[in-house]
Amino acid sequence: MTEPTSAAGGSTADLLALLAQGLRTYDLSVPMEIGMAQSPNHPQFRLTMPRRHGDAVRADGGSAANDLLVTGTHVGTHVDALGHVSHCGQLHGDLSADDTQRSGRLSALGVEEIEPMLGRGVLLDVAGALGVDACEGGYEITVSDLEATVAAQGTEPRPGDVVLIRSGWGRWWNTDADFVGAETGVPGVGEAGARWLASLGPRAVGADSIAFECLKAGAGHALLPAHRVLLVEAGVNIIETLALEELAADGRHEFLFVMTPLHLVGATGSPVRPLAVVLS
Amino acid sequence: MTEPTSAAGGSTADLLALLAQGLRTYDLSVPMEIGMAQSPNHPQFRLTMPRRHGDAVRADGGSAANDLLVTGTHVGTHVDALGHVSHCGQLHGDLSADDTQRSGRLSALGVEEIEPMLGRGVLLDVAGALGVDACEGGYEITVSDLEATVAAQGTEPRPGDVVLIRSGWGRWWNTDADFVGAETGVPGVGEAGARWLASLGPRAVGADSIAFECLKAGAGHALLPAHRVLLVEAGVNIIETLALEELAADGRHEFLFVMTPLHLVGATGSPVRPLAVVLS
């Protein structure tokens, strides 16, 4: 990308004027609906309408419908709070997992502590750099792959960025293929790739698969080294089940990344609707 | 506000550079937790941890906790989809409510149709302009009040803005006072105020109370004229239970408003975590 051309002014009005020039917004979330692919480890997504129009009608002819939402917080496009994973009884920052979860919710490292994200995002289109539609199930994205992707794209991640990894696996969402990958495994970074990502000092990382990790065929979620490295050791949030196909197809490797996790006090995760925004 | 000082450039890099200068972000949402104030018309918010750290431990010492979320979509800070309210069997755009809700979710006008919001927001601090901490329960915010607030602030709403009304009622959130206002009523705009708002051509409107409307003491949700005017007639989304106290205290009347409703297919509403952003 090119460097900023204007000595950008500092006012909110400047910002609004810039945005008013016309945005192109990419929705990086998958649609949440009953029957969507999700990990069996988490409560099933279920949206129901307890009250429908006409069930009760006000004197003036008005009526309202509403919803009951039952769901895990790690289904659909979602973000992991730092307190989602522990290692040997310790959470990030050496907090005791037992102490932190007493009372039935996280008293620290919950999803409400994730600062809303509004800053630079970069897409590392690994599948694109490797010249494949999608990495195979079980394929481990290596440090070489990541470095080759950066080089091919010319998009240098900077500290504080949100870094999104595209394996291409997202193209199987909502198809007959098994997005969860119980039998095929799922492509993703392993421990080495996670360390490389952590070394960038990112604000958060994400991927277009359910578990972010490289899962070997048939092995399930036996080990989750990338979660340990990123959440527990480095304190970096992980975003999963991202929709990155359109962004990649348009070659958008740098953008304004916007994400606001729900204000769920003490939760281990939150469904989110992240955006990539570019000036059109 | 002042006019933009720079002839703003057009690139995404400009935008990122501008944002990188330092933002002040106001969280306009209330914390969602068990026991929070909510309308009894909607399913109770309940966040539970089915799996805690240590329940199952992987071979390498790793463990993960997760959540089960059960909630109405009109609790906490939330946005109403256009399909939330009908009038005489019709939704916005003269859609048949019966046809649209068949199958148990909205086939049109659901919350997934709300475009993510990333543009100008204005706060109309009515309580501030009236010189009160908070309007009384049952007080109807009049068109005169709204016009006086615009004049006092010098903040002119423009088409496409998100317009937030502060009655001051938000200060009762999480206090011993009755935020729901079953006995006291709740301040808000009536039909006239809603029409005035609709005439601005806003992207959305919001308020710091549960129902946005003026509710008279003891009358409950007998009639919801503002919902009819805004959702059904004008096609303007309504945001409720906003946290506006800090924004008002800092005198922030114009800002970048950011809101991304969840990607809930066919839902009548969504919990949200809206932001007001200014360059610091």
Added chain:
Amino acid sequence: MTEPTSAAGGSTADLLALLAQGLRTYDLSVPMEIGMAQSPNHPQFRLTMPRRHGDAVRADGGSAANDLLVTGTHVGTHVDALGHVSHCGQLHGDLSADDTQRSGRLSALGVEEIEPMLGRGVLLDVAGALGVDACEGGYEITVSDLEATVAAQGTEPRPGDVVLIRSGWGRWWNTDADFVGAETGVPGVGEAGARWLASLGPRAVGADSIAFECLKAGAGHALLPAHRVLLVEAGVNIIETLALEELAADGRHEFLFVMTPLHLVGATGSPVRPLAVVLS
């Protein structure tokens, strides 16, 4: 069976004395737990512990744990209310389905109208009479099969009885086999068998499969003629996913059947724990 040997007295004390002689109780329900086989048409069973021992401790050292139950009412061993199924917009007794379900629950024919059952039950062990461990998936139990079973057993159903059909399919519960039978189909009565059952004037009928019906391989729940005949036309409740293996193994074809559906106002079904009781 033999005829009663005593001119049975009429007092509650007699009844208690008789029961005090020693009962053999068969639990006809399957255990309800996360991951159990269930129809994808119904909300997933999920039992969670929001509060665990030690989360909060009273001054005297006491603590309590509790549960959150999220479930469909047609999962596990359950009973169908008459209002569960409609035909051409009509429920049993020519009630309008639309009118009856307005407000989001059944105003008539709900599960709370099912009288608790405490009377004669008979097991028709069709698999036993056919000399197979279990009928094949998709096998339709014919009227001849039913009549042959009655003859082989010498157990004549009488009006007011609860009549339980054993296909043997219940042996696949909690095994690697596919209890739901999406690919294999499921054995059960068809329309003719349902009419034969209805002609007996039973209090209720039941079976050891999820849907009671004969489901052809791959056809899913395309048509449910037995539900129409029994629920809509005859007004006979249907009990599904019964555990009948032990009862059959012990040759218990006549027993006291006990079942008390939950007092769920307006529900279309209820999980139940039915019993077969014999004097030992």
Added chain:
Amino acid sequence: MTEPTSAAGGSTADLLALLAQGLRTYDLSVPMEIGMAQSPNHPQFRLTMPRRHGDAVRADGGSAANDLLVTGTHVGTHVDALGHVSHCGQLHGDLSADDTQRSGRLSALGVEEIEPMLGRGVLLDVAGALGVDACEGGYEITVSDLEATVAAQGTEPRPGDVVLIRSGWGRWWNTDADFVGAETGVPGVGEAGARWLASLGPRAVGADSIAFECLKAGAGHALLPAHRVLLVEAGVNIIETLALEELAADGRHEFLFVMTPLHLVGATGSPVRPLAVVLS
């Protein structure tokens, strides 16, 4: 009561013949519906209809409606599993609460271990014996009260019975009065009464209030000595929120008590629909 008049025979046929003479069945449960009184400690009862008649129609004109049930297991008429309460980290039988609840459900003392109840029940109509419609909120039912009730009724509890205490508080169910008793307190036995009950060797005990215990006005559930004595020390299940008014009005002090808790693996409680049955 009178002694059995017949030398009761021993066959299941005798039992069925006796029951066929005509039963009078008392439903001891309260109706479960949205908005019913319940303790705020437990998840709110919510029954919803995800699919209504007509949402999907089969080729033959058939359609089915179903439910989503979200509820605590200690709401409405329900039974406490022994594992519901711990004392100083120990459950009944000196089991470690921590060990037993690991994995998020009870691995012992869960509600599925409660044997279905089908035997003698006695009603101790304390309010009746005291000559009041209902004991006052906060009134502690004493051992003298219990003994006086037994004497007045002439109903001697025996080992293995289910013993139901009527305080009369059940008459406030579904009235404007506060059944939960947050401000008034609730009548019930204290530690002494619980010990007296435990000394009877009962199969289970129950009462017509939410918490079984004597709760002092404004004290909430500060201490629950009767739960400790009965569940933890004596291993006696407790049934709460029973509907006993009709039984008492008819002077039925001895009956066949029938109760079958749901087969919820590892749950701390279960909603139930208990019956009192007498020969009419």
